Amino acid sequence: MGRRLHRPGGVMLLRLEPRGQRSRLWSYASPLLALALTVVTSAVIFTVLGKDPLESLYVFLVSPLASATGLPELFVKAAPLILIGVGLSLGFRANVWNIGAEGQYTLGAIFAGGLALRFPEAPSVLLLPAMMLLGVIGGMVWAAVPAYLRTRWNANEILTSLMLTYVAQLLLIYLVTGPWRDPEGYGFPQTALFSASATPPILVAGTRVHLGVLVAFLVAIVGWIVLTRSVIGFQLRVLGQAPRAARFAGFSQDKLIWLSLMAGGGLAGLAGMFEVSGTVNQLTPQISPGYGFTAIIVAFLGRLHPIGVIFGGLILALSYLGGEAAQIDLGMPNAVTGIFQGVLLFFLLACDVLILYRLRAPKPVAGGA
């Protein structure tokens, strides 16, 4: 019965041929091609929905950048995605699949928020660095669990980190409805507002661009230097590309697993700290609109490269802002945002294949798969 499955060819309409090395041209051209395909596809979708396709595209992709508030908001929205994305991309390079950044983000927010609530009067110069430190520690603590379970017990980190995300969310709900609930808050699930000294400074007057935005970009640059200039970065790259070679070279896989998860967890925790202190100013059950999961996509859009992650973060942030603008300016339903994002991501992810492969018309099949 297995015989029929041996039939060669079949599914692929086009053949992919390895280039042998990365194509410089296509590493820049592939996002442009993806964008062009997205524009065409979404234009069709918008037309089907009875909207003017050109106007819709303009609103989605350009109008957020054109308004005075749009650009700073774009950076504010992208900052947590970039922070988390950089950490994750380091780990993903080493084939360490930390899917639980959302939970690590939450724990960073809890640790830092707990400190802010405990010492509201502390001077900002002490409190903010301490909160950043605790945010990082919180994220690391949560990431340490999958790291330990993976290195000690061989448990798959994809699942343990994902499960811990739910646990983190429930822990947050427990804290804000229970022991940390604002006594003045009429019983609503929320903590008191953080004090002014627990709020990161605004960098550009009149906008929401806070210290965390700058930190996100700095972290991406540091991540780039670590990856390209340090021994650890070299090991991460080798481990990802050729695990067997890495083992022969004597790299400690356990060490890199710990390192990957600590980097991912720590930066996710830092992102959590900056979001609750910089934009939300209190702990509530809704401190994250799914940043930890979105950042996974951001990491891949950035091709696991810290500088690429900046672009990935900005693109995704743009799609959220564009979706809101489409609702306000065009009365488009929110659901369209998801479809548009999906199409954009599909093309961006698919077009990257052209960096390593070239497309060829199928050869006539002559037996043998």
Place this chain on the structure above:
Amino acid sequence: MDQAIIVSFILSVMTASTPLLLAATGELMTEKSGVLNLGVEGMMLVGAIVGFATAVHTGSALLGALLAVLAGMAMALIFAVLTLTFLANQVATGLALTIFGTGLSALVGSSYVGTAVEAMPKLRVPGLSDIPIIGPIVFGQDALVYISLVAVFGAAWFLRRSHRGLVLRAVGDSHDAAHAIGYPVILIRYLATLFGGAMCGLAGAYMSLAYSTSWAENMTAGRGWIALALVVFATWRPIWLLVGAYLFGSIMYGSLAIQAAGALYFFGQKIVVPSQLVSALPYLATILVLVAISRDRAKIRLNAPACLGRPFHAAG
């Protein structure tokens, strides 16, 4: 507890467990071929709305379920083309598929909100269905409950006993070796991914046609993610999937039932547990089971597909 409550409890648990079991069985087969599709939630939602819309227009829940299967497969096909043909990363593509499916289902579904359909018909075997306790549980379910059980046992048989199942596992364990022997790795992965999509579509249809009989945006409420967890909880063994799905279902329903009953008593002692802790139990349990099974590296290697999530491209 009297008999009626016990029967009702079991029926409710089965209802809560069935969508998990359907989706997880599909995902298990997909993963066994070495493909990790995190788009379960998105495929379920699209299945739910397509099944529901079909049932509204045709009046047939079974036809709805059938089209939901096709819709799930169409979603899975997007994933397969991107990851298997264009070698896009599976984790990122799966997440994107969920974003896409959530949006698409919401858009299509907006005109169906507030509409109700007849619940999927339940089996009635004269005589047998009237047997106390066993009757309604064994002979009084709707078609998808039986399908979920057939599917999970079928999957177990397929993977363990059939030659094709062996090929599927070989592709998931070592695509290079499977390719060298001459198996069409990509084709097999396409089929396994499509099967996963079909089952997720069915799971979605169960949500909108049997579990509740209406459509609402994002109505799966995270069950796709639980199904993904279940596959690992079961360490890729279908029979354990059955155990896991019903365990999850029991905890999900049980935590509500305990509240309704007032309190949980243990040897006459009233037990007060924070509801968040109860809600966290399934996830903590999954981690524990995972650790317990993964400790034995040989054992996990027997079941876990070694090539999970890794792209394959045949050289030449």
Place this chain on the structure above:
Amino acid sequence: MKRRTFNKLLSAGLLAGAAPSIIGRAVAADPLGIGYVYVGPVEDFGWTHAHDVARKAVEAELGDQVKTTFVESVKEGPDAERVIAELASKGNKLIYTTSFGYMNPTLKVAKRFPDVKFEHATGYKRDANVSTYNIRFYEGRYVQGVIAGHLSKSGIVGYIGSVPIPEVVMGMNAFILGMRTVNPKARMKIVWVNAWYDPGKEGDSAKALIDQGADVIAQHTDSGAPLQVCQQRNVVGFGQASDMITLAPKAQLTASVDHWAPYYIQRAKDVIAGTWQSMDTWGGFKSGMLVMAPYANMPDDVAKAGKAAEAGISDGKIVIFQGPIKDQSGADKVPAGTALDDGAIAGMNWLAEGIEGQIPS
């Protein structure tokens, strides 16, 4: 990189036609721009749907004088402030933020846009240009309780709670108080879903409550799933926020329908007339902000009792939280001859006698 592509497209004239029309639309501010921020999809058949019905009523009533815009499914948390500010910066002069979680973001944006009026639903913080408004949902719960008292044979009502906040707690208490005016032995069993919206869990909760003997189901969650379970199990229940009769024609007795329209129309008129002032509004039957959906599936005398309760609350003859009221432990919570003031109601965190179960903490 991305922008350059688009500039190219623009210069090619592909998008050039689109740009001016948008800018033109944002600047033209002759009619009063009204923005609505929704927490769910407009088609949620519950909370957000009710707000959107009222938005359309404003447009119907005021026509060319207003132009309304909404953004749906805005997550509470970091995103809310951006959306509210975006609506303000696009020329809307009156903005409704329709979920509790928008409270602090609304106040922050209000500081940046002092000439824009903000209206925040269900919150408790106000400012010079921020009003708060809410509905006395508990009045509807009391009426539901009266109806349930007449109809329940077992004397047990099942109540599905969302998250443990005072609004939900006061609804439970009002319900059992209303029910006990008819059946002094009535009891309430409760299940907390810990979510506003999860059709599967909500339906499961209804099943579990029915198994525990409840023959009337009430809910403070957003989906119609519990009512559909009622219909399948041949018990009855109440809709939530919107009239849900189409989902369960044989099971829905009535529904407390959020009727924001009179308030929204009045406030828009106030802004146009320049008489808008910051204030707190907590309206019930009397103000028309709460209405009961058409009564169904009950005998005439029960409907009459329900209507009487509505009228009594409306004209002040029935004071719901009038002592004596005992809490679960049997201790006097509200002494005879006194009644709770609005502040005490708004912060309610105890369950009345007859309710089995706890407020999770």
